Amino acid sequence: MEEIGAAAGVSRQSIYDxxxxxxxxxxxxxxxxxNTLDKLPEVADSMxxxxxxxxNAAAAKLLLQMNKMLxxxxxxxxxxxxxxxxEELDRRIAEFKARRDGGNTDV
Incomplete structure (x- = not known):
């Protein structure tokens, strides 16, 4: 960070901020x-x-994800x-229970 700050003409703390x-x-x-876009084809081939x-399952997974296949x-x-x-569902459930219980409509 010291070198980056010196190259940019700012303090090391400024870089952290x-x-x-x-x-x-x-x-x-x-x-x-x-900066790295031109290296992507080579990286994909290596993967x-x-x-x-x-x-390597991790490389295969990442390669498939890169190609929107996974x-x-x-x-x-x-x-x-x-x-x-x-309310309609509750009514139907009550009817089913009544039929199941032999006509008793108490829910």
Missing amino acids: WLKEPLFERELKRQITR ADAAIQDR TDKVDVVRTDATGLDR
Whole structure:
């Protein structure tokens, strides 16, 4: 941090303070991405080799995720197939219980 601060003309503490700022952190990640983007094909090839030759499950998983062939996210959509509201369901349950109990409608 001393060297980075000296190169930027700021104190070491300024660098640490910047690292706590969300805007600075986002821009730093963007710059790292720009600096390494041209190496991604080589990295992906190495991961594929590791997945195959070393039977490395973690490399295989990451490679599949990179290619959007595997995700950890599962979207669940809840639908109300019956179209019944709570009161209607309660009424039907009471009717079922009455039939089960031989006509007794006490719930």
